[in-house]
Amino acid sequence: MRNSLEVKSLSVERSNRGIIKDLSLSLTEGHLVHLKGANGSGKTTLLRALAGLIGPAQGGIFWNEKNISESLFSQSRLNYVSHSLGLADELTTFENLSFLRSISRKALNKTVEASLETMNLKSLKDCRVAILSAGQKQRASLAQLLMFSCPLWLLDEPFNSLDAESCNVIESLIDDHVSNGGIAIVASHQKFQSSTVQQVVELQ
Amino acid sequence: MRTDRSNWNTLFILVRRDVLKTWRESADLLYPIMFFVLVTILFPFALSPETLVLRSFAGGLLWIAALLAMSVSLENLFKTDYSSGALEAIVLSGVSLLLVGLAKAIANWVLSGLPIIILAIPLALSLGIDTFSLSILLLSLTLGSATISLIGTSIGALSVGLRSAGMLVIVLALPFFIPILIFGAVATSNSQTGLIPEAELYFLAGLLVLTVTLTPWATASAIRTRLG
Amino acid sequence: MFKFFYHYSSLRNFYFFSEKLMPFLITIFLGLIIYSLYGALISAPADYQQGDSFRIIYVHVPSAWMSLLVYMAMGLSAVSVLVWRVKLAEITLSAIAPIGATFTLAALVTGSIWGKPMWGTWWEWDARLTSELVLLFLYLGVIALLRAIDDRRTGARSASILCLIGIVNIPIVHYSVEWWNTLHQGPTVSKFDSPSIHIDMLIPLLTMTVAFMLYFIIISLYRIRSAILVYDKETQWVKDLITSSKREQI
Numbered sequence: 001m002r003n004s005l006e007v008k009s010l011s012v013e014r015s016n017r018g019i020i021k022d023l024s025l026s027l028t029e030g031h032l033v034h035l036k037g038a039n040g041s042g043k044t045t046l047l048r049a050l051a052g053l054i055g056p057a058q059g060g061i062f063w064n065e066k067n068i069s070e071s072l073f074s075q076s077r078l079n080y081v082s083h084s085l086g087l088a089d090e091l092t093t094f095e096n097l098s099f100l101r102s103i104s105r106k107a108l109n110k111t112v113e114a115s116l117e118t119m120n121l122k123s124l125k126d127c128r129v130a131i132l133s134a135g136q137k138q139r140a141s142l143a144q145l146l147m148f149s150c151p152l153w154l155l156d157e158p159f160n161s162l163d164a165e166s167c168n169v170i171e172s173l174i175d176d177h178v179s180n181g182g183i184a185i186v187a188s189h190q191k192f193q194s195s196t197v198q199q200v201v202e203l204q
Numbered sequence: 205m206r207t208d209r210s211n212w213n214t215l216f217i218l219v220r221r222d223v224l225k226t227w228r229e230s231a232d233l234l235y236p237i238m239f240f241v242l243v244t245i246l247f248p249f250a251l252s253p254e255t256l257v258l259r260s261f262a263g264g265l266l267w268i269a270a271l272l273a274m275s276v277s278l279e280n281l282f283k284t285d286y287s288s289g290a291l292e293a294i295v296l297s298g299v300s301l302l303l304v305g306l307a308k309a310i311a312n313w314v315l316s317g318l319p320i321i322i323l324a325i326p327l328a329l330s331l332g333i334d335t336f337s338l339s340i341l342l343l344s345l346t347l348g349s350a351t352i353s354l355i356g357t358s359i360g361a362l363s364v365g366l367r368s369a370g371m372l373v374i375v376l377a378l379p380f381f382i383p384i385l386i387f388g389a390v391a392t393s394n395s396q397t398g399l400i401p402e403a404e405l406y407f408l409a410g411l412l413v414l415t416v417t418l419t420p421w422a423t424a425s426a427i428r429t430r431l432g
Numbered sequence: 433m434f435k436f437f438y439h440y441s442s443l444r445n446f447y448f449f450s451e452k453l454m455p456f457l458i459t460i461f462l463g464l465i466i467y468s469l470y471g472a473l474i475s476a477p478a479d480y481q482q483g484d485s486f487r488i489i490y491v492h493v494p495s496a497w498m499s500l501l502v503y504m505a506m507g508l509s510a511v512s513v514l515v516w517r518v519k520l521a522e523i524t525l526s527a528i529a530p531i532g533a534t535f536t537l538a539a540l541v542t543g544s545i546w547g548k549p550m551w552g553t554w555w556e557w558d559a560r561l562t563s564e565l566v567l568l569f570l571y572l573g574v575i576a577l578l579r580a581i582d583d584r585r586t587g588a589r590s591a592s593i594l595c596l597i598g599i600v601n602i603p604i605v606h607y608s609v610e611w612w613n614t615l616h617q618g619p620t621v622s623k624f625d626s627p628s629i630h631i632d633m634l635i636p637l638l639t640m641t642v643a644f645m646l647y648f649i650i651i652s653l654y655r656i657r658s659a660i661l662v663y664d665k666e667t668q669w670v671k672d673l674i675t676s677s678k679r680e681q682i
Contacts (some may be wrong), residue, residue, distance in 0.1 A: 015582040018666075054432045054519075055585075076298050084289030090228040091221070096290075099221050103214055105298035124320060128228075144293075358597060362590050366580040375576065376594065379569040380601050383608035390615065413605070418600060422593050425514065429589040 001079075003064060003151045004028045005050075005183055010059040012042070012049045018057070019045045025201065029151075032178045035187040037203035043187035044083055045153045046203065050185065053078045060174075063152070076106045078152040083160075085141040089130040093121060093140045096129060097147065106148040115146035119169070134161035142170060145177075153177060153184040214299060218307030219314070225284075226315050228303045232280045237323065240273035244327045255332035262331035263341060263392025263416075270320050270345060271352065271381050275374045277316040278356040281308055282364040291364075292431055305423030309357040317349035322333075340395035344388040347408040354415040355380050361426035376384070384411065443660045444669050446520055457653075461646040468643050469635030479633075485549050486609060490637060492542035494644040495535045496560070499567055500602075502532030502648065506574070507599040510592035520656075522588035525595070526578050527655035532649060533571035540563050559613035563606045570598045574593050584663070 011018060019042040035043050039169040047056045050061060052068050061068045063077055086095045086111065097112045116122050121140040129137060138161055145153065153174070159167050171192065174184050186192075241253050251257055258265075285291040294304060324345055328338050341361045359377045363369045391404035474491035479486040505528060543561050555561075565621050581587035582659035586641050664670045 004334075013585070015585075016584055053292065053295070078296070080296050082289050082292055084287070085290070086283065086289035086293030088221075088225055088288055088290045090225045090284075095224070099217065100293060100297055102217050103294070103297050103299040108390075234487065355597070358593070362594055363580070366577075368580075372576060372580060376573045379566050379573065379605075380597065382566055383601075383604050386612045387606045390612065407608075414600075419597075422597055426590065426593050429593065431587055432587055432589075 002029050003181075003183065004062075005049075005152060005181060006062040006065070008062065010049065011057045011189070012045055012054055012081050014045055016055075020049070020203070023203075024059075027199075029181050029183060030178055030198075031154060032198050033172065033185045033201045034053050034197050035185055035203065036189075036200060037187075039123040039204040043069045043203060044156055047080065047082075047156050047185065047187060050152075051078060052152055077150055078154055079106075079145050079148055079150040080154040081141050081144060081156065081158060083156045085137055087129045087137060087141055090128065091124050092128050093132070094125045096140070097143055100144065101147050104148060106150055108147065109149040110146045112143075112147065115143040116140075118146055119143045120166070135163060135166065138162055139166060142173075145173060151182055153182060153186075155184065155186045155188075157188055159190050160189055176191060205253055211300075211303065215303050215310075218299075218304060219310050222308065223314055224313035226280070226311070229284075232277075233315055233319075236273045236277035237319045240269050240320050241323060241327065243269040243272055244331075248331075259332035259396070260393075262328060262333045263337070263396070264389040265331065266324055266328055266341065267345075267348075267385055267389045267392070270324065270349065271356065271378075271385055273320055274312075274316055274349060274352045274356065275377050275381070276370075277312060278360040278373045278377060279363075279370040280359060281312055281356040281360040282430075283369070286364045286430070291427065295427065301424035302420040304427065305357060305361070308361075308423065309354045309419070312357060313350055313353040317346075317353055319350065321345050321398055323391055333392075336398075337392060337395040339427060340401060341392045342400075344391040344408055347405065347412050348384045348388040351384055351408070351412045351415050352381055354412075354419040357379060358419045358422040358426055361423045361430060364430055387411075433557050443519060443523075443664050444667075447657055447660050452656055454650070454653065457646055457650050461643060461650060463644040464646065468636050468640040471632075472640060476633045477630065477635055482550070485546065488542050488546045490544060490640050492539060492565050493637060494641040495539035495542060496564060498644050498648060499532060499536040499564065501645070502528055502535060503567065503570070503595075503598070503602065506532065506595050510599075511597040513588055513592040514596070519663070522585065523656055523659045524652070525588055525591060526584070527659055528648075528652050529571060529578065529591070531651055531655070532569060533575060535644075535648075536564060536568045536571055540568065557613065559610045561613055562613070563609045566605050566609070567602065570602070574598070597606055 004029045005025070006103060007023055010023045012018060012020040025033070026052070035046065037043050045054065049056060052061075054175055055069060067162070087093075091099070093116065097115065101108065101112055110118070113122070119142060121136065121139055121143065124132060124136060124140075129140065132140065138158070142158060155174075158170050158174075162170065167190075174186065178184055220355070244266060247261070248258060251261065256410075282291060285294070295301065321342055324342065325338065328341055333341065356373075356377050360373055362375060363373045366372060387404045387407050391401040391408070394401040394404065468490070472487060476487070478484050506525055509521040509525040509528070512518040513525060540561065543558075543564065547556055547558075547561075548554055573594055576592055578587050578591045581590055661670055661673075
């Protein structure tokens with residue numbers, strides 16, 4: 001079966017204000033969406049709703065024609081790298097990632113070491129996250145993409161604080177994912193170099 | 205589906221991570237314990253240094269100090285995981301939130317309940333308690349502090365990330381601790397008259413069983429709500 | 433049956449339905465409260481021990497009953513919020529919490545006033561008054577949590593969880609406080625127990641309780657209805673309502 005993500009007239013509220021109003025999207029394998037919009041336009045809110053963290057005020061989100069709010073293990077379908085990165089400062093890069101890898105119910109892909117190597121972080125494996133630079137933290141968080149094999153990627157500003165070289169690494173990762181039949185939704189201010197961008201969604 | 209054995213394994217991994225995290229950030233570990241000792245040694249100054257006076261109040265004093273110190277420790281349970289986004293990552297990993305809630309409570313008990321019970325030994329002796337009453341005090345503290353950790357984890361999850369969460373969690377949690385305080389303190393003071401306070405200890409054990417079955421659900425749904 | 437609930441749990445339908453209900457409720461309430469006040473203050477005989485001061489039970493006892501009843505109502509709303517995500521229940525929960533807290537406070541204050549001639553002090557660590565005091569803090573906790581969260585939906589869900597933990601806790605608190613009280617004071621009959629209340633005293637007490645319930649329902653409806661208008665302020669039916677009421681004023 002081909003994976004599909006469908007957003008049907010979705011409205012999401014935050015702090016009693018409608019942030020996303022009547023949004024519809026239909027994505028299948030091989031789709032890459034570039035999510036654009038000014039600060040506060042609801043990019044993060046949309047990604048969090050797609051991840052199932054926020055319930056919709058109206059409408060619904062359907063993964064393979066099943067409403068995600070009704071299927072319990074829907075998390076295993078997605079890789080979400082959030083703005084806040086999700087790494088504990090007190091633990092080392094390796095400890096953080098191997099913790100997530102060992103509790104996760106997602107399908108596993110690369111080992112922690114291999115993922116860190118691709119992200120060029122092998123030498124910082126045993127450093128606490130607190131002392132890493134912003135770009136290094138970002139890469140450590142993005143290493144999650146390699147550890148799990150999930151059909152849906154939700155990336156919130158993945159190019160934040162990355163240098164040109166790392167940006168290329170991430171872009172080629174996204175390209176690979178999409179060309180291998182994955183779906184990716186990427187919120188970013190930056191322009192994509194790559195030609196695979198299929199759809200641009202601009203939030204008001 | 206995973207087996208039961210793997211659930212225990214996941215629980216162990218979750219607890220180990222929390223303990224390791226707090227161990228590295230020693231302030232979170234030390235402040236509640238220091239608070240416990242400080243509150244206890246305030247009482248002789250306020251009441252009287254006479255052992256006779258202190259002895260009759262010892263159980264109640266230690267119980268109040270333990271209750272306050274454990275309430276203070278609750279704020280830190282979810283705080284850093286919430287602000288760093290790690291809590292979100294844990295939820296999205298698909299791990300059962302019942303296990304997460306239970307693990308947080310166990311970690312809280314290991315990191316603040318257990319040190320308080322151990323430190324209660326010298327403090328109780330300095331207040332002039334006899335060894336039999338000390339053993340009852342420790343038993344009641346063990347049962348009671350585990351219940352406090354479980355209820356407190358739910359309340360901590362509910363108030364994480366809110367304005368003045370540190371004070372809010374204490375104000376929300378303390379009314380729920382009153383039954384534990386009553387039975388814990390009475391168990392200790394009864395034992396000082398030479399009685400074995402069976403009823404009180406059974407009650408504390410019953411409360412523990414009740415909370416261990418109910419609070420993980422509350423914590424799980426609180427985590428979901430606070431992230432949403 | 434389900435269709436019935438679905439229909440009336442829609443905010444708009446509830447708003448107009450409750451509007452029609454209000455005059456009936458107010459009429460019955462006024463009738464009952466006048467009858468009960470007459471019964472309580474005039475026709476009921478004075479207590480042979482306490483004289484006229486016993487008459488405060490006509491406020492104290494219904495308030496104390498209502499303080500528990502409102503908490504139970506909050507518990508029901510909490511279940512509807514958490515299980516069925518009913519918007520009306522979210523609004524109800526936050527609307528009735530302060531009313532419940534007020535009943536609890538009224539029970540405490542009247543209990544204390546009653547205690548003065550009875551015990552000679554304003555406050556006695558009596559089991560029921562102490563449980564009532566803990567209940568007040570459970571209410572205040574729910575209100576504090578509601579106020580601390582800006583988003584009304586997550587606020588209502590959080591308060592619901594706290595409320596349900598409280599529901600489990602109320603009987604435990606009640607039992608443990610009672611037990612603690614008898615331990616320290618010996619098994620005295622609580623002064624609030626009236627084992628053989630005279631029938632002329634009892635009937636006004638029961639009607640007064642019903643009047644209190646109606647009062648609670650009326651005040652809750654006022655609060656819920658105004659909260660509905662705020663909740664749905666973006667929708668067309670509220671805008672229509674406002675423009676039509678403005679037109680009437682002119």
